[in-house]
Amino acid sequence: MKEKICVLGLGYIGLPTAAMFASNGFDIIGVDVNEKVVNALNKGEIIIEEPYLDVMVRDVVVSGKLKASVKPEVSDVYIIAVPTPINEDKTADMSYVISATRSIVPLVKKGDIIILESTSPPKTVEDIIVPILKESSLNVEEDLYIAHSPERVIPGKILFELVENNRIVGGIDEESALKVKKLYQSFVKGEIYTTNATTAEMCKLTENTFRDVNIALANELAMICEQMNINVWDVIKFSNKHPRVNLHQPGPGVGGHCIAVDPWFIVEKFPETAKMITLSRTINDSMPEYVFNKSRKILGTLKDKKVTILGITYKPDVDDMRESPIIELIELLEEVSGITISIHDPYVQDFKYLEKDIYTACKDSDLVILGVNHKLFSDANMDRIYKDMKQANILDTRNFFDEKALVGIGFNYNLLGKGK
Numbered sequence: 001m002k003e004k005i006c007v008l009g010l011g012y013i014g015l016p017t018a019a020m021f022a023s024n025g026f027d028i029i030g031v032d033v034n035e036k037v038v039n040a041l042n043k044g045e046i047i048i049e050e051p052y053l054d055v056m057v058r059d060v061v062v063s064g065k066l067k068a069s070v071k072p073e074v075s076d077v078y079i080i081a082v083p084t085p086i087n088e089d090k091t092a093d094m095s096y097v098i099s100a101t102r103s104i105v106p107l108v109k110k111g112d113i114i115i116l117e118s119t120s121p122p123k124t125v126e127d128i129i130v131p132i133l134k135e136s137s138l139n140v141e142e143d144l145y146i147a148h149s150p151e152r153v154i155p156g157k158i159l160f161e162l163v164e165n166n167r168i169v170g171g172i173d174e175e176s177a178l179k180v181k182k183l184y185q186s187f188v189k190g191e192i193y194t195t196n197a198t199t200a201e202m203c204k205l206t207e208n209t210f211r212d213v214n215i216a217l218a219n220e221l222a223m224i225c226e227q228m229n230i231n232v233w234d235v236i237k238f239s240n241k242h243p244r245v246n247l248h249q250p251g252p253g254v255g256g257h258c259i260a261v262d263p264w265f266i267v268e269k270f271p272e273t274a275k276m277i278t279l280s281r282t283i284n285d286s287m288p289e290y291v292f293n294k295s296r297k298i299l300g301t302l303k304d305k306k307v308t309i310l311g312i313t314y315k316p317d318v319d320d321m322r323e324s325p326i327i328e329l330i331e332l333l334e335e336v337s338g339i340t341i342s343i344h345d346p347y348v349q350d351f352k353y354l355e356k357d358i359y360t361a362c363k364d365s366d367l368v369i370l371g372v373n374h375k376l377f378s379d380a381n382m383d384r385i386y387k388d389m390k391q392a393n394i395l396d397t398r399n400f401f402d403e404k405a406l407v408g409i410g411f412n413y414n415l416l417g418k419g420k
């Protein structure tokens, strides 16, 4: 018989994981402190947006394989997938991990498996999970199998990547790692690599830090190229023709709940040594202000001007606004006296200054800033936007528009990373 699994935390990772195990024949109890999430789930409904997840969840709830509760129940496997938010001082808030682990202490029995999926600072399993589990009457190292197996899925493609991506499992000992590997093999088609818990924790943070450091390099190059009056996007495109070079893309900053957050979990533990990681975070965090200053230079002054922003989500073609650098840009613009701000984002239903129609948003505007390169924007009639704007200035932060075409229409086209 298959193990009974208790998944703690029914968010972007916990819920798809719970649904995936359930659809592979396991009995799942999904736990969340939010009653709304639990009540919705027990009706087969979900409150997060992710392609195909609603259908999968409905099926496993109807078949009785997935049930939700506000409290954990005795199971054979416990998967901790609660949030690890970042505090004001850039340290990880581990309170949800701590309370989730505490909640299973009275339930665990000899032979159970405990998996931490939440992205966590290095040594979380060793320094937090294991000591808390020792509050049970068990001999933890002997009686339990404990591992960290970080999620690596990308929002928008979660169900596909849960199955297809390679996975790392880091155990407190080899037996733990192998047990957990076998469990994930029930649905993972990618390779599953086993190691120790701290290495697995560090791998997850390293992957996102790699991306952050490389984006910071691209952003720094963008600022340098502007000063040299050349185009960074050409520099990156041609440099990437080298077989061993893979530069990332510059932009208005790094958003989302992962890449802008995870590097701090390394810095937290090694503040003196993690110099490049800290600097990269600082460079990427400075980009909204850089875009703000560039906007001001284009118009001379932003006072009493109308500025339109196209796209405010943290990346293209999603509705997720978490940690979006464009929100920060908007906050900077809001400080300018007499400014009128207008926003159009086809993926966002509810936000201030929002206009449902792109042409209304751009009408009488002095400057249009392309914040996010949603594919849908390529359908816009730029001739019409040009005619309706007060001054036809564009600032493209993503190298999205066709410069020649826009200049041909008459726009004053400005590109982040390109000097005049």
Ligand code: SAJ
Residues within 6 Å of the ligand: 119, 151, 152, 153, 154, 155, 207, 208, 211, 215, 248, 249, 250, 251, 252, 253, 254, 255, 256, 257, 258, 259, 314, 315, 316
């Ligand atoms: N960005 C750039 N330039 C680039 C690439 C991205 O400015 O060249 C910006 C994007 O605009 C966005 C931010 O970075 O604001 C992050 O977007 P992303 O698509 O790079 O990543 P996320 O945050 O959606 O998902 C990442 C993924 N990690 C890696 O690719 C190493 C994903 O696989 C992880 O599972 C996820 O973080 C996570 O949950 O940790």
